[in-house]
Amino acid sequence: ALPLLNSPSVEGDTIKVYVRVRPPSEGTVLTDGDQGLCLSVLSSNTIRLHSKPEPKIFTFDYVANMETTQESVFSSVAKNIVESCMNGYNGTIFAYGQTGSGKTFTMMGPSDSDNFTHSLRGVIPRSFEYLFFLIEREKEKAGNGKSFLCKCSFIEIYNEQIFDLLDTASAKQMKKGVFVDGAVEQVLSSAAEAYQVLTMGWRNRPTSMNRESSRSHAVFTITVESMEKNNEVVNIRSSLLNLVDLAGSERQKDTHAEGLRLKEAGNINRSLSCLGQVITALVDVGNGKQRHICYRDSKLTFLLRDSLGGNAKTCIIANVHPGSRCFGETLSTLNFAQRAKLIKNKAVVNEDTQGNVS
Amino acid sequence: MAAAGSVGGADWAVVCDKFRTARTLSSVESRKDPETEPYRSKYSARALLQEVKQLLSAAEEGGEARLLAVRRAVLEYELGVNHTDTEELSAGEEHLQRCTQLLEPHRLSPDCVSLYIQAQNNLGILWSERDEIKTAQTYLESAEALYNQYMKEDGNPPLDPSEHFMAEEEKLTDQERSKRFEKAYTHTLYYLAQVYQHLEMIEKAAQYCHTTLKRQLEYCGYYPVEWALNAATLSQYYLSKQCFMESRHCLAAASVIFSQAGQVPSTEDSEAEQDQQDLRQRKAEIARCWIKYCLNLLQSCALSFQDNVGELDPDRQLELKAQRKKEEDEKENGRKKAVLFGTSDIYDSVLAMEEKVSSVYPLDFQEAREIFLVGQNYVQEAKEFFQVDGYVTDHIEIVQDHSALFKVLAFFEEDYERRCKMHKRRIDMLEPLYADLNPQYYLLISRQLQFELADTYYEMMDLKVAIGNRLEELDSHTIKKINSLAQLAIKYYELFLDSLRNPDKVFPEKLEEDVLRPAMVAKFHIARLYGKLITSDSKKQLENMQTSLEYYTFLVDYCEKYPDAVHAVETELELSKEMVGLLPTRMERLRAKLCPFI
Numbered sequence: 034a035l036p037l038l039n040s041p042s043v044e045g046d047t048i049k050v051y052v053r054v055r056p057p058s059e060g061t062v063l064t065d066g067d068q069g070l071c072l073s074v075l076s077s078n079t080i081r082l083h084s085k086p087e088p089k090i091f092t093f094d095y096v097a098n099m100e101t102t103q104e105s106v107f108s109s110v111a112k113n114i115v116e117s118c119m120n121g122y123n124g125t126i127f128a129y130g131q132t133g134s135g136k137t138f139t140m141m142g143p144s145d146s147d148n149f150t151h152s153l154r155g156v157i158p159r160s161f162e163y164l165f166f167l168i169e170r171e172k173e174k175a176g177n178g179k180s181f182l183c184k185c186s187f188i189e190i191y192n193e194q195i196f197d198l199l200d201t202a203s204a205k206q207m208k209k210g211v212f213v214d215g216a217v218e219q220v221l222s223s224a225a226e227a228y229q230v231l232t233m234g235w236r237n238r239p240t241s242m243n244r245e246s247s248r249s250h251a252v253f254t255i256t257v258e259s260m261e262k263n264n265e266v267v268n269i270r271s272s273l274l275n276l277v278d279l280a281g282s283e284r285q286k287d288t289h290a291e292g293l294r295l296k297e298a299g300n301i302n303r304s305l306s307c308l309g310q311v312i313t314a315l316v317d318v319g320n321g322k323q324r325h326i327c328y329r330d331s332k333l334t335f336l337l338r339d340s341l342g343g344n345a346k347t348c349i350i351a352n353v354h355p356g357s358r359c360f361g362e363t364l365s366t367l368n369f370a371q372r373a374k375l376i377k378n379k380a381v382v383n384e385d386t387q388g389n390v391s
Numbered sequence: 392m393a394a395a396g397s398v399g400g401a402d403w404a405v406v407c408d409k410f411r412t413a414r415t416l417s418s419v420e421s422r423k424d425p426e427t428e429p430y431r432s433k434y435s436a437r438a439l440l441q442e443v444k445q446l447l448s449a450a451e452e453g454g455e456a457r458l459l460a461v462r463r464a465v466l467e468y469e470l471g472v473n474h475t476d477t478e479e480l481s482a483g484e485e486h487l488q489r490c491t492q493l494l495e496p497h498r499l500s501p502d503c504v505s506l507y508i509q510a511q512n513n514l515g516i517l518w519s520e521r522d523e524i525k526t527a528q529t530y531l532e533s534a535e536a537l538y539n540q541y542m543k544e545d546g547n548p549p550l551d552p553s554e555h556f557m558a559e560e561e562k563l564t565d566q567e568r569s570k571r572f573e574k575a576y577t578h579t580l581y582y583l584a585q586v587y588q589h590l591e592m593i594e595k596a597a598q599y600c601h602t603t604l605k606r607q608l609e610y611c612g613y614y615p616v617e618w619a620l621n622a623a624t625l626s627q628y629y630l631s632k633q634c635f636m637e638s639r640h641c642l643a644a645a646s647v648i649f650s651q652a653g654q655v656p657s658t659e660d661s662e663a664e665q666d667q668q669d670l671r672q673r674k675a676e677i678a679r680c681w682i683k684y685c686l687n688l689l690q691s692c693a694l695s696f697q698d699n700v701g702e703l704d705p706d707r708q709l710e711l712k713a714q715r716k717k718e719e720d721e722k723e724n725g726r727k728k729a730v731l732f733g734t735s736d737i738y739d740s741v742l743a744m745e746e747k748v749s750s751v752y753p754l755d756f757q758e759a760r761e762i763f764l765v766g767q768n769y770v771q772e773a774k775e776f777f778q779v780d781g782y783v784t785d786h787i788e789i790v791q792d793h794s795a796l797f798k799v800l801a802f803f804e805e806d807y808e809r810r811c812k813m814h815k816r817r818i819d820m821l822e823p824l825y826a827d828l829n830p831q832y833y834l835l836i837s838r839q840l841q842f843e844l845a846d847t848y849y850e851m852m853d854l855k856v857a858i859g860n861r862l863e864e865l866d867s868h869t870i871k872k873i874n875s876l877a878q879l880a881i882k883y884y885e886l887f888l889d890s891l892r893n894p895d896k897v898f899p900e901k902l903e904e905d906v907l908r909p910a911m912v913a914k915f916h917i918a919r920l921y922g923k924l925i926t927s928d929s930k931k932q933l934e935n936m937q938t939s940l941e942y943y944t945f946l947v948d949y950c951e952k953y954p955d956a957v958h959a960v961e962t963e964l965e966l967s968k969e970m971v972g973l974l975p976t977r978m979e980r981l982r983a984k985l986c987p988f989i
Contacts, residue, residue, distance in 0.1 A: 046912045206783040271831075306579060309617065310586050312600050312624045316631065323690070323792075324627040325683045327620045327676040 049094045049348040050370045051110050052080060053357050055135035056099040071351070076100040082364060091367050093374070099355070103152075106139060107159040114274070115160050117221060118257055120168050121225050121270035126156060127277045129369065130352030133364040139350055140278045140312040141235070148345070156350075157276045158252060161224040164274070175261070182258040185320035187215060187234035190333050198234035198251070218256070227255070238389040250333050251278045273345075279333075300354040351372050401556075405447055410556035412471075413439035429805065430477045437473045442468055443556075461503060464493040465555045468510050475517050475631045491557055504541045505572045506552040508534045508579060515582050519589075523639055528586050529642040534579045548572060566628070574865065580769050597628050601641075605732055608648075619649035622732075623680040630687050635750040643744035644732040645677055678769040682792050685748065685766030689759060689799040692752040696802075702801060712754050759803040766796045771806035779824070787828075787836055790820050794843065811854045818848045823898060838890050843882030843907055849916055852876035852923065870925050877920045884913040884920075901953060908959040911946060916985050918942030933978060940974045944968040 054074060072082050080096045095109055106211045114124035128136040141250045142154040168181050187198040195204050199217035206212075221227045231253060257269040276329070313328050351370035401964070421432035443680065444466045444745040447459065458508040471486030490510045491498075498507040511534035548568035563571075584599035604622055607613040626641035652865040698704035732741060754760040770793045775784040801813040821844055822915075830837040852873055859869045891906060892898050902910050921939035926932050946967040949956050957964060 049909050103890060150847060207780060208783055208827045209832070308584070309621050309624065311563045311585050311596065312621055312628065315600070316586055316624055316627045323686055323795075324630055325676070325679040326627060327624050327673075327680065332666050363639055 043327050047283075048373050050108075050368060050374050051097065051106075051348060051350060052091075052351045052353065053097040053101065053106060053135065053139060053366070054080070054099050054353055055138070057354075057356055069357055070355050071357045071363060072355050074331045080367070082360075082367065084364065089364075089367075091371060093351075093370060101137075103142070103155060103159070106350070107156055107163075108352060111160050112163065113166065114346055114348060115163050116167065118164070118255075118272050118274045119171070121259075121272050123273045123275075125275040125277065125345050125347045126160075126277055127347070127349045128156075129279050129349055130366050131359065132351035134354045134362075134366070136278055136350075137354050139352060140276065141231075158224075158228050158331045160274070160276065161231075161255075163225040163259070165224040165227075167255075171259075173380070178263070179261045180258060181260075182256075183227075183228055184218040184258075185221055185227060185254060186213060186216045186218050187230065187251070187253050188216060189216075189238055189251050196238075197376060198237045199230070221255070246357050250280050252276075252333075275345075275361045370391050401654070406443055406548070406557060407556045408921075409439050409443050412660065413437075413443070413469065414553065417476070419637060420878070421476075428969065430635050433477050434474055434581075437470065437477075440470050442472065444470070444519055444584065457497065460493045461497065461506075462555050463491045464503070464506060464510075465552050466680075468506060468513075468552060470970065471510070472513055473756070480517055480520065484514070484517055487517065499541055499544065500536060501545060501547055501549040502555075503549075504537065504545075505549045506573055509575050512575065512579055512582060513535070513827065515579075519582075519586065524586055524589050528583075528590070529793070531579055531583045531586060535576075535583065538576045538579065545724075546569055571728075573606070573610050574612060577603060577612070578612065578984075597625070600625055608732055608737070614647050615652040616670065619652070619677060620673060622648065623677045623951075626680055627683065630683060633691055635684070635688050639748065639750040641743070642677070642681055642684055643741045644679070645735070646744055647737055647740045649674065649677060650724060658677040662968075671776050672787065673687075675773045679767040679789065679792075680767050680771040682773060682789070682796075685762050685769070686792055686795055686799070688750070688958065688975050689753070689796070691726055691761055692759070693799050702720045703805070708754060710792065715751065715754065751915075753803070754803070756803040759800055763796055764801045767793065770796070779827075783828075787824055790824060791839070794821055805923045806852050811851050811858075814847050814854070815852045818844065818851075821847070834890070836910075838906075840885055841887040841890065842913070845880050845913065845916070846881065847888060848876050848880035849920065850919070852880060856923065874924055874926075875921050881917055881920050884917050885915050902949075902956070907956055911949070911956070914942050914945050915960070915967060917968070918946075929981060933981055933985070936978050937979070940978070943970045947971050 047243060055070065057069075065176055070083070074096050075090070076096070077079050078093055078096050081089050082091065087324075097106060097109075107213070109239075111126055112281070118124045126140075128140045130136050138155060140155050140157050140159065144152055172181070188202060189198055190194045195202055195213065197213070199219060200215070202213045203214035205214045206210075217359055219230055221230070224330055233251075236250075238251075243339070254276045254277045255276075256271060257274065258269065258273045261268040261270075309328055313326055316324055349370060351366050351373075353366050355363075403819045416432045416439070421430075424431045424433075433563035443708065444463070447463055447466065467486045469492060474480075474483030474486060487510050491507065491514070494503045494507045494510070497503040511530045515527040515531040515534070516532065518524075529622075542729070548565040549572050551563055551568055551571045554562055580599050584596050584603055587593075587596035587599060600621075604618065604625065607618060622641045622645035625637040629635075629638035629641060656890045693703075694705055696707055698707070701902035732738075747760065748765045749762060753762055770789060773789045774786065776782075777789055779786040797813045797817050801810045804810040804813065821840055824842040825837070825844060828837055828840070855869065855873045855876060859865050859873065862869070888910060891902070891910060918939045918941075920937045921942070924935050926935070944967075946960065946964060950960070950964050
């Protein structure tokens with residue numbers, strides 16, 4: 034019998050999961066054990082949810098309490114991924130959680146600041162800085178032997194459609210890699226420039242009536258290419274860094290949302306729309322037999338296929354709000370994060386050696 | 392029945408009007424509520440319902456206790472749903488409980504049964520939202536039992552809950568009543584399907600999905616495209632359970648319903664107007680489910696026909712042929728087990744669709760080939776949409792299935808030459824795909840292709856050796872062929888092994904669990920291939936033996952170092968140990984022949 038080559042979901046490195054608890058809004062004071070608080074951080078990797086009758090304890094790669102600074106989030110989550118990126122690995126950082134749990138604050142920073150030097154700036158601007166700092170350092174070390182090219186694209190996925198925040202686009206898969214057809218790629222030469230593109234794109238997000246900003250995913254991608262010459266042999270490495278601000282996880286329509294969504298939309302003539310999900314779940318627990326599932330994943334999973342069980346190092350930041358009112362959403366966020374830990378990735382260096390050793 | 396005139400001093404028509412407005416607010420207006428006030432219409436509806444409730448309370452003395460109780464139950468029901476809609480579960484639960492209490496004594500009467508079932512449905516939803524699936528299950532199962540009891544004992548189309556606040560002349564027709572009642576029950580089953588899935592009662596969940604689909608067809612509450620996809624997906628569940636007849640039935644129904652999709656007048660929902668591109672994709676998806684059907688049927692048959700070296704066992708074949716003759720007389724028995732999608736107007740089309748492909752094991756090459764050809768047709772259909780540019784992974788998966796179809800067909804083929812040609816077809820479709828693929832983005836697929844190509848060459852070489860063994864003497868053409876196939880197999884196995892190396896080109900000290908077996912098999916096959924290379928040059932022969940020994944030794948040493956690995960490669964390890972014992976002696980003998988004078 035032929036040995037089976039496993040599907041991507043069981044490959045190599047697991048996805049790192051980092052949970053961040055945001056502080057409650059100004060003016061509301063919550064004390065532990067108080068009615069107002071639904072969780073406590075027990076240690077730097079465990080969190081307790083005050084569920085009834087039994088409290089639930091979750092373990093993650095890292096749990097950041099309310100006092101955790103932006104700098105410390107960056108150091109423990111993104112630093113390593115940016116470094117790997119310099120070494121030719123693809124990397125992806127997701128922020129996940131309900132609206133108001135602090136995703137955008139974590140990834141971008143305070144909403145009212147266009148200021149790149151703001152001490153509260155988030156993971157994305159800090160990643161830019163660190164990436165260009167590393168590039169400069171490499172250049173100094175290698176003299177003329179090594180050159181770099183950085184490009185970025187910025188897209189938004191809303192309602193299964195892709196909008197290029199730097200222009201317009203659609204996603205396609207090509208033999209040479211997934212790419213977004215027609216997406217504008219901008220060459221970057223400094224962190225400040227990257228930040229400029231980011232804020233410009235962020236402002237470009239179309240707003241219209243009945244369009245909820247909390248229902249869109251934003252994906253900022255940086256391609257880092259490096260070329261190194263070693264007597265006649267040219268070594269080219271290229272890697273992708275995806276920084277993703279996911280849509281609010283509440284009332285998720287996305288694939289694999291947690292929680293029961295039994296309810297039929299009020300409309301009398303609607304078909305039973307969840308049935309497909311139920312059947313898919315039945316087929317999913319199949320016993321490794323060959324089968325095809327019709328419901329293709331959403332555009333987001335398609336685009337980030339390489340990050341989810343593909344060739345990349347991936348980290349998910351699960352953001353939660355400690356307030357009791359958010360208990361249900363917090364529970365489902367933590368459940369999602371728990372499941373994400375089971376996904377394994379296999380990262381390899383993207384390398385291409387050209388030249389002739391004569 | 393309904394007392395017209397005044398209710399607590401209010402005009403009955405006014406009461407009905409308030410009620411109707413509340414329902415419209417809830418179901419229609421609420422969809423236009425702004426994001427900042429998501430429940431505006433729901434709250435307005437609630438206020439109206441409370442008003443109607445007060446008017447009713449004022450009419451308490453008006454006699455007709457039962458009529459009042461039922462009307463009150465309708466309001467409690469509406470208020471219950473309204474509160475759960477606005478995420479006030481406890482209040483919602485209270486209202487719904489009050490509704491069922493009011494109805495308890497009358498729940499089997501035609502004017503209450505539908506309302507009672509819908510209240511139970513909503514209590515089921517409510518408890519599921521609290522993540523108390525077991526409690527949800529009890530409500531939904533009791534709704535199911537009530538429906539069955541009512542249909543057995545009465546069965547007349549019952550009143551719809553909304554009719555309790557309607558003027559006599561607006562009352563619904565029996566047909567409409569029946570339709571709404573059946574829809575409520577379909578929802579019960581649909582919620583139960585989800586509950587069973589969450590409780591991991593997989594078989595039961597599948598059965599309820601099946602029944603839900605079936606009822607959707609009977610009562611026409613579905614989108615053809617969505618229905619077809621659901622049925623096709625369900626077919627894949629049956630495949631994983633090896634229920635080929637049920638699987639085929641789902642697929643045939645899916646294809647028939649899908650073909651109607653273009654002819655449906657569109658409903659008010661935009662989903663019914665899926666654009667052409669989308670339809671083409673769905674069609675291709677269903678084709679892919681058919682491919683898997685043909686593939687699984689052939690593979691699982693091949694598995695049951697295998698002797699201990701994986702070849703077709705003719706005795707077993709004869710045995711099964713006899714068995715099948717016996718079974719053909721009882722053929723209809725299996726049918727009764729399966730749930731059928733049997734509305735009369737599509738039944739014949741589904742049957743005709745089913746007849747195009749068998750659902751029982753093929754017993755000889757001819758029968759296997761028929762299934763293969765159906766699968767191959769669906770491969771072409773799926774590829775029309777999933778072209779390589781734009782759908783790389785989908786396209787490659789389809790080609791991999793096509794290759795697997797050839798592989799399993801070859802199993803049934805007795806003629807070695809023709810079998811070899813089938814494997815050649817696999818090479819021809821996989822090799823160009825592999826050559827074009829960027830392993831940087833498609834690491835996993837690349838590995839799968841490397842491995843499959845290696846394995847196919849390996850198999851072809853074995854066949855050529857078997858053909859050669861029948862000849863008096865190996866001619867140079869056959870020798871060349873054997874050697875070149877072996878070299879190609881080695882090349883692809885090595886490529887696969889190289890893909891496991893780290894950035895510094897070092898082979899991993901300890902293999903990851905998921906690549907352990909493939910890597911070991913690759914090593915083992917390479918060892919065997921070096922042993923098969925034919926050469927008249929004894930020096931070369933010695934070198935090949937040496938290489939072969941190195942690869943066998945790798946397996947033995949690795950398993951000694953990591954005993955956990957033994958379970959993955961028991962047979963291969965045993966043979967490797969044997970070879971590690973034998974080869975040095977053989978090599979000694981060969982060396983002695985080479986230089987007899989020491």
